[in-house]
Amino acid sequence: MSRHPHNLIDETIHQRTRLAIMAALAGAESLEFGELKAQLGLTDGNLSTHLSALERAGFVRIDKGFQGKKPLTTVAQTPAGRTALANYVKLLEGILTKTK
């Protein structure tokens, strides 16, 4: 197995939609499902699928609650997610150094 950094890129984060989700969550304490969906221009199904993958990896926390009688789902990055994203950015910067 090669030690070249591209082999260490975490595909859970690298996938472009999940990367956009992780980046959006990095800039906020938490985001409401609908807000995230609108910000990234995703469908309910698409956002749900990618959030599930990120949740399984332990990178986001999904809280389902209510605002009055209306269901309210909020999403936040976990500390593990924050670390994984930081590692990802560092790896990517290393790979792209030569392109500058």
Place this chain on the structure above:
Amino acid sequence: MSRHPHNLIDETIHQRTRLAIMAALAGAESLEFGELKAQLGLTDGNLSTHLSALERAGFVRIDKGFQGKKPLTTVAQTPAGRTALANYVKLLEGILTKTK
């Protein structure tokens, strides 16, 4: 279709092995197939497959020649590849701004 930048990420370049290939080629006028393979820790088959995808997109030029009697394959980034990589890096930086 959303105009969020993650939708504009070119999957041909974003795939992690192809990204590493493009980054390696950005730092050199051209690279010999075996050199690229060793640098990235790839198998012949893996590198060939990804180079074909990049060639189909017009991002690399593959030259098959001889050094003496030994076949020699060299790979170089095309101007279109250079532009695509630069656009990719710019898009990615935009998406990752919030994570800094």
